[in-house]
Amino acid sequence: MMGRIAWKLLPAAPALIVLFAWWVYWTIVQPPPSVIPSILDVVRTGAELAFGGRLAGDIVASMGRLLGGVAFGMVTGMIAGFIAGLWRPVADFFNPLVVFFNAISGIVWLPLVIGWLGVGNALATFLIWNTVFFIIFQNTVLGIQLVPEVLEQGVRSLGGGRWETIRSVTLPGALPYILSGVRSGLGFGWRALIAAELVGATTGLGQLIFSGSEYHRADIIIFGALLIGAIAMLMDRWLLAPIERRTVVRWGLVAASRGR
Amino acid sequence: MSADKIVVSGFRHFFQSDSGRVQATGEIDVTIREGEVVTLVGPSGCGKTTLLKAIAGFITPSEGQILCDGKPVRGPGRERGVVFQELAILPWRTVRKNIAHGLEIAHVPKAERDRTVERLIGLMSLNGFEDRYPHELSGGMRQRVAVARTWAADPDVILMDEPFAAVDAMTRLTLQEELGRLCATTHKTVFFITHSVEEAVFLGDRVLVMTKRPGTIKAMLDVPRPGKGGRDWDSFTGDPEMRAISEQVMHLVHAERV
Ligand SMILES: Nc1ncnc2c1ncn2[C@@H]1O[C@H](COP(=O)(O)OP(=O)(O)OP(=O)(O)O)[C@@H](O)[C@H]1O
Numbered sequence: 001m002m003g004r005i006a007w008k009l010l011p012a013a014p015a016l017i018v019l020f021a022w023w024v025y026w027t028i029v030q031p032p033p034s035v036i037p038s039i040l041d042v043v044r045t046g047a048e049l050a051f052g053g054r055l056a057g058d059i060v061a062s063m064g065r066l067l068g069g070v071a072f073g074m075v076t077g078m079i080a081g082f083i084a085g086l087w088r089p090v091a092d093f094f095n096p097l098v099v100f101f102n103a104i105s106g107i108v109w110l111p112l113v114i115g116w117l118g119v120g121n122a123l124a125t126f127l128i129w130n131t132v133f134f135i136i137f138q139n140t141v142l143g144i145q146l147v148p149e150v151l152e153q154g155v156r157s158l159g160g161g162r163w164e165t166i167r168s169v170t171l172p173g174a175l176p177y178i179l180s181g182v183r184s185g186l187g188f189g190w191r192a193l194i195a196a197e198l199v200g201a202t203t204g205l206g207q208l209i210f211s212g213s214e215y216h217r218a219d220i221i222i223f224g225a226l227l228i229g230a231i232a233m234l235m236d237r238w239l240l241a242p243i244e245r246r247t248v249v250r251w252g253l254v255a256a257s258r259g260r
Numbered sequence: 261m262s263a264d265k266i267v268v269s270g271f272r273h274f275f276q277s278d279s280g281r282v283q284a285t286g287e288i289d290v291t292i293r294e295g296e297v298v299t300l301v302g303p304s305g306c307g308k309t310t311l312l313k314a315i316a317g318f319i320t321p322s323e324g325q326i327l328c329d330g331k332p333v334r335g336p337g338r339e340r341g342v343v344f345q346e347l348a349i350l351p352w353r354t355v356r357k358n359i360a361h362g363l364e365i366a367h368v369p370k371a372e373r374d375r376t377v378e379r380l381i382g383l384m385s386l387n388g389f390e391d392r393y394p395h396e397l398s399g400g401m402r403q404r405v406a407v408a409r410t411w412a413a414d415p416d417v418i419l420m421d422e423p424f425a426a427v428d429a430m431t432r433l434t435l436q437e438e439l440g441r442l443c444a445t446t447h448k449t450v451f452f453i454t455h456s457v458e459e460a461v462f463l464g465d466r467v468l469v470m471t472k473r474p475g476t477i478k479a480m481l482d483v484p485r486p487g488k489g490g491r492d493w494d495s496f497t498g499d500p501e502m503r504a505i506s507e508q509v510m511h512l513v514h515a516e517r518v
């Protein structure tokens with residue numbers, strides 16, 4: 001019984017260790033708050049922001065941009081990934097392009113894209129899409145290529161045509177890789193989002209952090225970082241993990257992360 | 261005399277890969293008549309699976325041709341069901357959904373689909389596992405699902421590649437008797453690959469023996485047809501004629517040890 005509870009709390013342990021180390025360091029060294037604030041400062045700042053009214057709007061704005069950009073990147077990445085995964089020549093044709101553009105960070109395009117799209121939500125969407133698309137694309141292609149051929153052959157000798165094999169074999173077979181792409185895509189999507197909000201937004205967590213850096217408010221910066229990490233973790237747990245439990249884990253394609 | 265169902269003539273196959281060209285089979289001529297069970301034994305790597313996949317339509321022969329009902333085979337089709345050597349049932353479908361898949365594809369009404377699935381689940385002793393996913397089954401049970409899935413789709417020709425290899429010895433005996441009975445009653449044309457000489461003689465109306473790679477058909481032995489209702493192992497093992505045929509096949513196979 002004790003063992004089970006300890007096991008359940010294990011994911012929280014690293015956070016507690018870091019908080020403890022932070023507290024010890026801060027108590028012993030007493031650094032200036034603009035370098036490393038105390039835990040208490042950060043909590044107080046967080047509460048002020050939360051009740052001062054600004055925070056909720058920032059979170060909503062950021063989440064909206066993130067989900068929009070990630071959804072756009074996912075849909076286009078999966079469609080392109082399926083086309084390339086199913087038709088070898090298409091993959092051979094596009095692969096060099098994908099490698100080429102994947103290497104170029106969204107920041108490089110920024111000056112150009114600001115000119116084309118302005119500095120609104122379109123810019124954030126583009127920057128997020130620019131990271132998410134490639135991750136999803138490459139995972140989808142890989143996932144499709146790794147589906148055992150014999151599964152497809154089985155369905156074809158049951159009388160299934162092209163569409164039936166795609167629907168009943170390729171799509172579920174590639175799902176573990178697609179979901180893993182979605183997971184990394186969400187993470188990198190956050191990174192792109194904050195970059196986009198630093199330059200091209202008036203609201204959002206990126207702007208919150210930017211305002212903190214302008215006034216040398218380390219407490220705001222750290223609070224913002226903690227908030228982003230926490231939201232990302234919750235999204236993973238409540239959005240992605242349940243999907244995985246119902247699909248790839250249920251089917252035995254991916255081992256359950258903890259013994260059941 | 262029944263009609264020729266599958267005719268393989270002048271078949272030879274080479275695989276081309278980065279490490280060079282491999283000759284998988286020598287020249288093979290085989291005719292399988294309608295309603296006949298032909299079993300094939302031969303050493304590992306001699307080209308049995310290659311021949312089966314060519315008949316199934318997944319391999320285009322390098323040389324020669326394959327006819328099914330007089331028409332050249334150009335690809336897979338539902339009239340030729342396949343039980344693969346590797347497991348080919350879908351991990352994301354339950355036992356029931358896997359077995360029903362062929363019927364779903366053929367747009368068979370749900371009520372009839374359910375009846376067929378029920379019958380095969382009983383036949384393959386999968387009762388109680390209808391709504392399980394394949395990873396929750398034993399290796400032998402999964403293989404039984406694969407056989408049931410192919411059988412449910414009701415193809416004219418069934419191509420089986422060592423379907424019982426992963427099944428325990430006890431279950432295997434039952435499945436072999438079951439298969440024998442099914443073949444005898446449904447009049448299906450069956451091509452059955454196995455490593456087991458006894459299995460080949462027990463199930464086959466004819467037993468083909470292949471040489472080692474690149475394999476050709478080395479011998480063809482007729483096995484007297486069992487009476488109505490197929491064979492059972494008790495009478496099979498006690499039958500001196502069957503024993504003689506088994507020994508003969510055994511000798512032929514032994515000479516080809518790799
Ligand atoms: N896709 C492939 N590419 C290259 N060589 C292959 C391929 N498939 C089979 N071969 C070669 O062809 C030969 C015949 O293979 P095949 O699978 O038909 O053998 P088999 O008789 O079914 O053997 P086993 O009893 O072990 O299943 C083997 O030597 C194998 O190395």
Ligand SMILES: [Mg+2]
Nearest residue numbers: 308309345421
């Ligand atoms: Mg084989």
